[in-house]
Amino acid sequence: MLVRRRKSRIYYLRQFFDYPIQLSVDTLRKLGPRRTVRIGVSYLRSTFFPPKQVVNLEQFFIKRFGRELYRTFFQSYTEKVWGTPCCEISAEWGEQRIKGLSITKTILHFLKTASGRKAKADVWQKGTETSLIEQFLYPKYGPGQMWEMVAQKIRAKGGLIHCGIDFRGLRVEGNRMVAVTGVDGEGALREFVGDYFFSTMPVKELVRSMEGDAKVPDSVREISDGLIYRDFITVGLLVKRLKVGVDGHVDDNWIYIQEPDVQAGRLQIFNNWSPHMVADPRNVWLGVEYFCNECDNLWNKPDAEMKKLAAEEMHSIGIIDQEDVLDATVVRMPKTYPAYFGTYSRFPELRRYLDGFENLFLVGRNGMHKYNNQDHSMLTAMVAVDLIAAGSVDKRAIWEVNTEMEYHEAKA
Numbered sequence: 217m218l219v220r221r222r223k224s225r226i227y228y229l230r231q232f233f234d235y236p237i238q239l240s241v242d243t244l245r246k247l248g249p250r251r252t253v254r255i256g257v258s259y260l261r262s263t264f265f266p267p268k269q270v271v272n273l274e275q276f277f278i279k280r281f282g283r284e285l286y287r288t289f290f291q292s293y294t295e296k297v298w299g300t301p302c303c304e305i306s307a308e309w310g311e312q313r314i315k316g317l318s319i320t321k322t323i324l325h326f327l328k329t330a331s332g333r334k335a336k337a338d339v340w341q342k343g344t345e346t347s348l349i350e351q352f353l354y355p356k357y358g359p360g361q362m363w364e365m366v367a368q369k370i371r372a373k374g375g376l377i378h379c380g381i382d383f384r385g386l387r388v389e390g391n392r393m394v395a396v397t398g399v400d401g402e403g404a405l406r407e408f409v410g411d412y413f414f415s416t417m418p419v420k421e422l423v424r425s426m427e428g429d430a431k432v433p434d435s436v437r438e439i440s441d442g443l444i445y446r447d448f449i450t451v452g453l454l455v456k457r458l459k460v461g462v463d464g465h466v467d468d469n470w471i472y473i474q475e476p477d478v479q480a481g482r483l484q485i486f487n488n489w490s491p492h493m494v495a496d497p498r499n500v501w502l503g504v505e506y507f508c509n510e511c512d513n514l515w516n517k518p519d520a521e522m523k524k525l526a527a528e529e530m531h532s533i534g535i536i537d538q539e540d541v542l543d544a545t546v547v548r549m550p551k552t553y554p555a556y557f558g559t560y561s562r563f564p565e566l567r568r569y570l571d572g573f574e575n576l577f578l579v580g581r582n583g584m585h586k587y588n589n590q591d592h593s594m595l596t597a598m599v600a601v602d603l604i605a606a607g608s609v610d611k612r613a614i615w616e617v618n619t620e621m622e623y624h625e626a627k628a
Contacts, residue, residue: 217353218490223467226289227483228474230534232460235472237289251288258284273556274302276310292474296481297507298446298555306556309587356492359590381406383417388430393576412604414597416580418551419443419566432569439566442559443585447515448552449506450484451526456540458500465500478529479514480504499542504530510550519546554585567615574609584615592618 226233231246244252259282267275273294277286294302355361367377381398384405388394393413400406415422423440426432457464471483484503487494494501504526508514517525523544531538563585570578577600578584580593588596596617603613 218356220352220354220469220489221467222350222352222469223488224470224472225468226293226472226474227533227535228289230475232471233289237285247288251284255282255284255288258282270307272303273305273307273310276307277302280310289474292476293472293481296473296479297553298557299507299509300557304557306560308560309556354489356490358490358493378406378408383425385425385427386413386422386430388426388573391573393573411575413576414583414600415576415578416583416593418445418554418582419570419578419585420445422570422578422583423566436566436569439559439562443563444555444558444560445551445582446553446555447508447510448549449508449515449522450547450549451504451506451522452543452545452547453502453504453523453526453530453536453541454543455500455502455536456498456542458536459534473533475533478533479506480526480529481507483530483535502530502536507553515548522546551582554582554587556587560585571611577603577611577614579614586615586618588618 224235226235226237229246233243233246234240237243247255262278262280262282266279270276270279274286274291277290277294281290291302294305298305370377378400380401382400384397384399386393386396387407393410395407395409396413397405397407420440420443423432423437458466460466465487466485467488468483468485469488471485473480473482482505484505486501486503487497491497506514506522506526514522523546527536527538527541527544530536567578570576579596579600581588584596596614599614599617600611603610
């Protein structure tokens with residue numbers, strides 16, 4: 217595990233802005249005096265005259281940052297992610313992902329950093345807001361390496377991991393799960409009987425798969441069928457150099473693309489996650505990220521068109537020269553983001569029903585329809601195992617993960 221420095225920035229007006237926004241001379245200069253004054257006045261107005269109620273995400277952002285800062289740095293990117301206006305998204309998304317981050321905390325964090333107060337990451341970062349974390353642990357060859365190691369240890373201890381099984385259904389008896397069924401690569405029907413079941417599949421698919429004597433209430437099926445997901449495409453571009461940064465390189469992990477004239481929403485620079493993931497360090501390995509739905513035109517574009525689109529868009533906003541692209545690949549990931557709209561407002565009813573199966577434990581982002589990070593998702597599984605070891609069927613501790621202000625990655 218490598219200790220990596222975390223850095224994210226916003227790309228807006230063809231310039232880089234620190235993320236979270238720092239009220240530095242550089243930021244104010246880039247914004248210009250007129251926009252800066254509007255942001256300040258808007259923030260003061262939201263502080264002294266906050267929205268009377270905070271129901272949707274737009275109201276959440278305005279109350280926390282002011283209308284002008286919301287329009288400048290939050291609205292475009294957020295609506296790219298979800299494909300729907302912020303006023304139609306539950307404020308719970310903001311509470312989940314931004315928690316206690318505010319202008320005041322950003323200023324205090326900036327002053328603490330500027331004062332030279334440094335300490336080990338595992339000490340200083342405790343209690344730090346998620347968006348302000350400055351260091352993290354990362355596997356040398358990416359997250360997949362960690363799970364390869366886990367698989368090796370499971371097999372070494374006699375455990376079995378079955379891959380390539382086309383999941384077909386869950387067999388239920390009373391308030392217990394009994395077995396999972398699926399079809400293997402040779403077309404044979406397989407059944408796996410178990411004492412405990414962990415589900416990381418999308419909740420919608422879990423409910424649809426339940427069979428046996430599980431008479432799923434119509435209201436539960438209605439909620440499940442109404443859950444919405446946002447899908448995701450990464451176009452990997454291997455380029456000779458960037459047109460931004462120092463000598464064609466930047467030290468960001470993520471760059472949030474706030475420019476409204478392109479469809480791309482975010483960039484990853486894989487070199488900065490781990491230098492071992494790029495064969496030739498002189499090149500830059502970019503991940504150009506697009507948010508979409510499985511049924512839309514973007515998702516269904518051929519790979520060649522997606523590669524071309526990503527290269528053209530990065531060229532148009534001044535990140536790369538299109539001629540410097542050496543190679544490209546496309547990865548599609550369905551149901552990446554569980555959405556906080558659709559029938560989500562009724563999710564507690566669905567949760568109560570599924571938690572009623574005493575040996576079924578929902579964990580992970582899609583398993584819980586909860587916008588957790590990877591570290592939070594791992595922690596939900598760890599808490600579930602602790603409950604089993606303690607003989608408890610009370611699932612509340614799993615659902616409480618990532619509801620507090622402290623960030624779990626800081627405890628690593």
